[in-house]
Amino acid sequence: MYISARERKILDLLLANPKGITVGDVAKQLDVSERTVHRDLKGVEPVVESYDLQLIKKAGVGIQIVGEEEKKRQLQMHVFRLSHTEYTPEERQTMILIALLESGEPVKLVSLANDLNVTVATISNDLDKMEEKVEKHGLSLIRKRGYGVEICGSEAAKRKMMSELLFDHFDESQFLSLMKESIQKKSTDLVNTVTEKLLGLVDKEKLFMIEQQIEAMKENLPFTIADSSYIALVIHLALAIERIVQGEAIHFDAQHLQAIRATKEYETAEKIAKKLEEVFHVVIPEEEIGYITMHLMGAKLRTRRGYMLEEASLAIAMKAQELIRFVSDKIEIDLTDDYPLYEDLIVHLKPALYRIQHHMGITNPLLHKIMQDYSELFHIVQQGVQHVFSETDEVIRVARSPIRKLGSNDRLIRPAMKYYECFGEVPTSLAKGIAALLLFDYEGDAEAVQLQQTIKESGVEGALETYAKLPSDHPLAVEIKKQMLYM
DNA sequence: GGAGGTTACATCCAAGTTCT
C-alpha cells in the first residue's frame, strides 16, 4: 500500500494525539488547507484499516485512531520505518519496482523520492536503469508529465516479475521459513525493509494457507515436486489469488489451453484450484488453471518409475539416449548401459525442455561451480546438447537402425517389459513408439529394408518374435499391433 | 447554534521532459 509523505505526517500526528485532533489543527501543523487534509485522510483510511484500526471523525473531538494499542504500535513502526531508512542503489531500485508493481496506478517521482530520501533526479536515474529490466519481462515503464510513473503490461507478466523479484532476493530454501517467521513475528523490530517489502508483495497468511493446501495434496499427486518448483507454485498461486480477489482478468492462449487440458497435470491443477476455491471463497477461472498446469508441467519431477515411463514422450527418451551415446563416445567411457542415468536424464529433460519451450527460465545455483569443477565434461555435454537438440533432428536419424532399436535389451522393449513386470499393465506410449518404429519404411536404411521384408513375410508378430523376442500372444505385442492400426 | 466534517469547482503551480 502506497503512503504519500503528507499522509505519513498526518498518520504521525494522529498517532501522537490518541484523544483526537481536529482537521484544522492538522492543517495548521502541516501548513496546508483543511480541504487538503480531508483529501489526504481518504488515503490514510485504508492504511489505518489494514492494521485493524479505525479512523473516527467526530464533531467536537476531531479525528481519532481507535483500536488495539498493539496494532497502533505496529502502525507507528511502519510509519517510522518509511521515513527513516536508507538504501543501497540496488535496494532502492527494488523498492521502486515493488512500489510500482504494487500500486497498479501511476506513482509520482516526488513521492518516491520522498519515501526513499533521495532527490527526484536520483529516482529518474534509477528508472532509466530499470527500464531495460522491466522490458525484458514484456512490461513497459510509462513516464509522463503530470502523470507519474507506471508499469504497464499484462497481468501475467507483472505477476511473473513479482515472483522473480522474490526469487532473486531469497534462497528458495530459506524462503518458506522466512515467510513463516515473518507471519509469526508480525515485523515488530527493524528488519531489512527490502525483505519485508518483498514479502509484502504476497499476502503472507494467504501464502501460508495455500502452502498448507498443497502440502496436504502433495501426498495425492502422481509425482513429487522439487522444492524450488514447489515454492514457485505456491508463490504463483498466492499472487494469482490476490489478483483474482481484486477482480483482475488473466489471459491464457485458448489453443494452448485446449492442448493441455487432456494432461494429467491439468487434472491435478483442477483439484488444486477446487481446494483453493473452497478455502478462499473465490472462483478460479479456467485460464488460471492453465497457468497452474504449466507450473506443474514445469516442475522438476522426482518421480515414481511408472509415471515416467508412461508419460515421458518417446522423443525425449530418444534424445536422452542420443545424448548419452554422444558423451560416451567423447569421454570414452561407455554409459549406454547405465539405466539409472538414462532414467534420470529423461526425468530431468522432460520438464527442462518444457520450461525452455515456454520461456519459463531455469536457474541452477550450482552452475558456476559445475562449470569450474567439471569444465571439460561441461563442455562435452554442451556439445552433445547442441548436437542432439539441433534443428537437424529428423525422423530418419531418430528411427535409423530399427532392428537394433527393437532388440529385447534396447531402449524400447526393455523398459516396456520392465513396466509390464512392475505394474502388470502395458505402457501405451511406449507401445505406440514401437508401433511407429515398425512402420519405418526407408530405403536408405538397410535395417529398415530388412525389417519391412520380415514384416511382409511373417507379419508384425513374426518381426516382434524375431527381433524383440516377444511372443505374439504377449499383451505388449497385442498392444503394439493395436497401436499400429491407429496410425 | 456552532463546531467540525464534506463537496464542487475554478485557478494556478509545479512536475516531468527536452534541449542545451
Add this chain to the structure above:
DNA sequence: AGAACTTGGATGTAACCTCC
C-alpha cells in the same frame, strides 16, 4: 545543471451538511 515548455493535478474558497 539549468532553462523553457506543456499539462494535469493539487489547492483553496465557499457553500453545504451533520451531530453534539
